[in-house]
Amino acid sequence: MNKFILLLIFSTLLFACKKEEGCTDPNAINYNCEAEQDDGSCEYLEPFVTTPHSITTPYGFPDMLHPTDNPLTEEGIALGKYLFNNPILSHSNGLACTSCHLQENSFSSPSNFSSNVNGVAVTRNAMALVNLGWANNLAWDGRDIGLESKILGTITNPFSMQGSSDSLQARAEKDAQFMTLFAAAFNNEDITIENAAKSLAQYIRTLVSANSKFDRYLKGEEQLSVSELGGYAIFNSEKGDCFHCHGTQQFANNQFHNNGLDPEPFTDLGLGAITGNTADNGKFRSTTLRNIEHTAPYMHDGRFATLEEVVEHYNSGGVWSSNIDPNMKKVGVGLQLTNQEKQDLVAYLMTLTDDEFITTN
Amino acid sequence: MNKIILLFSIIALTLTSCKKDPVIPMPIPSFLTIHFTHTVDGVPLDLTTTESELPYTNAAGQNYNVKKLQYLVSNISLETNEGTKTLKDVHFVDKEDASTLKLDLGELENGTYSNLKFNFGLNGEMNISNAYVNEGFHATMAWPDMMGGGYHYMKMEGNFDNDTTFYNTHTGGTMSNDYSFQYNEGNEKAFVVNDQTGDIEITINMDANGWYSQPNTITLTTDGIMGNMQLQSTLSNNGSCIFSNSVTYE
Numbered sequence: 001m002n003k004f005i006l007l008l009i010f011s012t013l014l015f016a017c018k019k020e021e022g023c024t025d026p027n028a029i030n031y032n033c034e035a036e037q038d039d040g041s042c043e044y045l046e047p048f049v050t051t052p053h054s055i056t057t058p059y060g061f062p063d064m065l066h067p068t069d070n071p072l073t074e075e076g077i078a079l080g081k082y083l084f085n086n087p088i089l090s091h092s093n094g095l096a097c098t099s100c101h102l103q104e105n106s107f108s109s110p111s112n113f114s115s116n117v118n119g120v121a122v123t124r125n126a127m128a129l130v131n132l133g134w135a136n137n138l139a140w141d142g143r144d145i146g147l148e149s150k151i152l153g154t155i156t157n158p159f160s161m162q163g164s165s166d167s168l169q170a171r172a173e174k175d176a177q178f179m180t181l182f183a184a185a186f187n188n189e190d191i192t193i194e195n196a197a198k199s200l201a202q203y204i205r206t207l208v209s210a211n212s213k214f215d216r217y218l219k220g221e222e223q224l225s226v227s228e229l230g231g232y233a234i235f236n237s238e239k240g241d242c243f244h245c246h247g248t249q250q251f252a253n254n255q256f257h258n259n260g261l262d263p264e265p266f267t268d269l270g271l272g273a274i275t276g277n278t279a280d281n282g283k284f285r286s287t288t289l290r291n292i293e294h295t296a297p298y299m300h301d302g303r304f305a306t307l308e309e310v311v312e313h314y315n316s317g318g319v320w321s322s323n324i325d326p327n328m329k330k331v332g333v334g335l336q337l338t339n340q341e342k343q344d345l346v347a348y349l350m351t352l353t354d355d356e357f358i359t360t361n
Numbered sequence: 362m363n364k365i366i367l368l369f370s371i372i373a374l375t376l377t378s379c380k381k382d383p384v385i386p387m388p389i390p391s392f393l394t395i396h397f398t399h400t401v402d403g404v405p406l407d408l409t410t411t412e413s414e415l416p417y418t419n420a421a422g423q424n425y426n427v428k429k430l431q432y433l434v435s436n437i438s439l440e441t442n443e444g445t446k447t448l449k450d451v452h453f454v455d456k457e458d459a460s461t462l463k464l465d466l467g468e469l470e471n472g473t474y475s476n477l478k479f480n481f482g483l484n485g486e487m488n489i490s491n492a493y494v495n496e497g498f499h500a501t502m503a504w505p506d507m508m509g510g511g512y513h514y515m516k517m518e519g520n521f522d523n524d525t526t527f528y529n530t531h532t533g534g535t536m537s538n539d540y541s542f543q544y545n546e547g548n549e550k551a552f553v554v555n556d557q558t559g560d561i562e563i564t565i566n567m568d569a570n571g572w573y574s575q576p577n578t579i580t581l582t583t584d585g586i587m588g589n590m591q592l593q594s595t596l597s598n599n600g601s602c603i604f605s606n607s608v609t610y611e
Contacts (some may be wrong), residue, residue, distance in 0.1 A: 080449035236505035238585025253500040329527040
């Protein structure tokens with residue numbers, strides 16, 4: 001009997017020594033469910049990685065606004081750029097973002113009202129896309145909060161591109177380049193317009209303009225002419241008062257003002273249509289003046305063809321309405337600039353042009 | 362007999378229960394909140410949205426309204442047993458934005474507090490262009506480099522005389538001068554915080570008509586004043602007389 005017990009112990013010991021070896025990690029591709037002892041042979045799938053992209057904050061700019069669920073990646077930006085220039089997102093008619101946002105126009109449109117997917121003219125001037133990583137209330141009237149939601153709205157809006165995830169998927173299958181770019185950016189996530197909007201938002205955050213003649217002047221790298229300096233002084237003092245709404249290194253406060261374009265009743269209520277507050281009627285966003293030389297025509301409806309006309313508007317003091325901004329304090333009297341001063345102001349506005357931004361990217 | 366025992370034991374019980382565990386009151390924390398309020402000659406200031414209403418009258422006899430009131434206060438502090446306690450470096454007040462009218466400053470330790478102080482605007486050291494580039498007020502309050510740089514101390518705007526004439530009372534450090542001024546309430550409103558004090562509310566009131574009326578009379582015009590050092594200095598003098606504060610305990 002004792003012998004028997006001894007044998008039993010012996011055999012269990014032996015058995016234990018004979019434990020099957022293999023890969024014991026259930027997350028490995030060669031996981032062996034029989035294996036009891038890991039022998040270091042586990043092999044794994046290449047993890048999905050994207051390459052983070054960082055943007056240097058230009059002098060005098062705040063930190064960029066970044067939604068945490070859409071960090072900048074090289075792959076996301078590449079996909080966004082592809083989508084921006086490709087009609088794959090629109091319902092039909094071959095409309096791309098670039099149809100209305102042309103790079104040589106600082107990503108704005110040279111026509112007052114561009115045509116939408118159905119060939120119908122939209123009711124606002126297509127905005128320049130400059131330094132939007134620092135703006136939160138988007139569109140002329142601030143109705144969209146954040147780039148992702150603004151872009152998603154443009155893709156789906158029947159008055160714009162009228163696209164959908166279904167139409168995108170149908171076209172994507174025939175577009176090998178899109179498939180490669182999408183997989184690199186989003187791995188095996190679904191092909192949706194939400195993901196498309198995320199990548200476009202990333203791309204638009206990279207459209208940073210901060211290398212104009214004026215920036216180089218501030219760094220002491222270039223001189224301004226006498227006329228440009230004259231304009232600088234008008235812009236930045238209460239003589240022209242431009243800085244109150246287009247100030248800081250961003251040349252925008254991205255807030256909403258009535259700059260005296262029209263008398264009441266307003267045909268386009270602007271911010272008032274969004275908030276429902278009559279005190280907001282006729283207020284529009286004061287956007288950046290960077291690259292303004294290239295974004296004609298001007299204002300939300302493209303009413304002014306040239307910068308000279310814009311300056312003439314402000315010089316007139318603007319049109320009084322019950323919502324005109326108190327900073328338009330020379331309404332009725334006008335700024336009373338001389339012809340030379342008006343030219344100087346235009347010359348200064350043209351120092352905000354960033355040629356690199358218009359040509360490369 | 363039984364009744365006597367019962368009575369006795371009840372009395373004994375009540376007696377002991379009273380003597381047992383003398384109730385130590387729970388210490389309560391004291392949270393400090395500062396409120397910013399605005400009056401015109403003692404009447405609460407209302408921002409007007411229609412130009413035709415001109416409810417206020419300044420010392421020069423001009424009727425006016427206020428459509429916008431925004432300003433910076435800095436180095437808000439209280440004096441304590443251990444020295445000066447800075448409560449907030451810079452605070453932006455926008456009459457239109459209720460969230461800026463209330464400043465929650467957290468818990469106060471036990472002690473004696475006095476001499477509420479703050480600077481209206483930013484002193485020369487703090488008033489530097491782009492110093493607060495990530496603050497919400499940066500774009501609203503920035504003051505052009507050409508006129509000395511830094512930030513507006515205050516923007517008070519509205520109509521005067523009639524609905525088409527606007528005044529812009531914009532104060533700041535014209536040509537890098539320091540026109541900020543200190544409010545120092547002195548000792549009268551000293552308060553003690555102990556375990557039983559509860560929350561403390563301090564109200565800082567600006568009587569806005571004072572900007573134009575005391576001790577110097579200022580006449581509103583449609584001209585900008587940001588480059589006018591004489592006016593900036595006069596406004597600074599007037600401003601130092603228009604604040605008051607009160608302290609209340611919960």
